[in-house]
Amino acid sequence: NAGVTQTPKFRVLKTGQSMTLLCAQDMNHEYMYWYRQDPGMGLRLIHYSVGEGTTAKGEVPDGYNVSRLKKQNFLLGLESAAPSQTSVYFCASDDPGEGTEAFFGQGTRLTVV
Amino acid sequence: GDSVTQMEGPVTLSEEAFLTINCTYTATGYPSLFWYVQYPGEGLQLLLKATKADDKGSNKGFEATYRKETTSFHLEKGSVQVSDSAVYFCALSNAGGTSYGKLTFGQGTILTVHP
Numbered sequence: 001n002a003g004v005t006q007t008p009k010f011r012v013l014k015t016g017q018s019m020t021l022l023c024a025q026d027m028n029h030e031y032m033y034w035y036r037q038d039p040g041m042g043l044r045l046i047h048y049s050v051g052e053g054t055t056a057k058g059e060v061p062d063g064y065n066v067s068r069l070k071k072q073n074f075l076l077g078l079e080s081a082a083p084s085q086t087s088v089y090f091c092a093s094d095d096p097g098e099g100t101e102a103f104f105g106q107g108t109r110l111t112v113v
Numbered sequence: 114g115d116s117v118t119q120m121e122g123p124v125t126l127s128e129e130a131f132l133t134i135n136c137t138y139t140a141t142g143y144p145s146l147f148w149y150v151q152y153p154g155e156g157l158q159l160l161l162k163a164t165k166a167d168d169k170g171s172n173k174g175f176e177a178t179y180r181k182e183t184t185s186f187h188l189e190k191g192s193v194q195v196s197d198s199a200v201y202f203c204a205l206s207n208a209g210g211t212s213y214g215k216l217t218f219g220q221g222t223i224l225t226v227h228p
Contacts, residue, residue, distance in 0.1 A: 004156070031214050033215065040220050040221075041220055042117070042204075042219050042220045042221050043202070043204075043218040045216070048214070048215060058215075090156060092157075093214065101162075102159070102214035104149075104157040104158070105156050106154075106156040107156055
C-alpha cells in the first residue's frame with residue numbers, strides 16, 4: 001500500500017520554464033490537496049479538490065494551476081516558474097467526514113534559478 | 114481568517130527531558146486541532162488530534178488538550194527520546210468536520226534531542 005506518492009522528488013527549473021508535479025493516491029480518497037512549505041511559514045494550501053473533475057483555490061493559488069481528471073491523481077502545474085516558487089511541495093488526500101485523517105506524500109523539492 | 118501560532122524554535126533538549134511546545138490559534142466556530150510530525154526527509158504524519166473543547170489527544174507518549182478558553186493546544190511529552198527529533202506542526206481544520214485535510218498550519222518547531 002503506497003499511500004500518497006509524489007513525482008518527482010527533486011527538480012531544478014530555470015525561470016520561465018514550466019513543469020507538472022504529479023500526486024497519486026491509492027486509498028480511493030475523495031479529497032486531495034497541494035501545499036507548499038517554506039521556512040518559518042509552515043505549510044500553506046495552494047489548491048484543493050473535493051472530487052474528480054473539481055478544483056478550488058486555497059490560500060496561495062497565484063502562479064499555479066491544477067487538474068483532477070482522475071480520482072486518484074491530482075496534478076499541480078507551473079506555467080512559468082519564478083524564483084519565488086522555490087519551495088517544498090506536499091500533496092495530501094483524505095475522505096470527508098469526522099474521524100478521518102489526511103495522508104501526506106513525501107514532498108517534492110523544487111528549486112527555480 | 115484562521116491562524117495558528119507556535120512557539121519560536123528551535124528547541125534542543127537532552128534525552129528524558131520534559132517537552133512543551135506551545136500552540137495557540139485564532140478561528141471562528143469550533144475548529145478541530147492537530148499536531149503533525151515531520152521526520153527528516155519524510156512527509157507529515159498525524160501525531161494526535163482533538164475535535165472538541167476539553168478533548169485530550171494522545172499518541173506515542175505525546176499529549177495535547179484542546180483548551181477553548183485559552184485557544185491553545187500545547188504539545189507535551191514527559192520524557193523525550195533521540196528518535197523524537199523532528200519538526201512539529203500545530204494545525205487546525207475549520208471545515209465543520211467535513212474534511213480534515215484542509216488545514217491551517219503553524220510555522221513549525223524544530224526539536225533536537227541529544228543523548
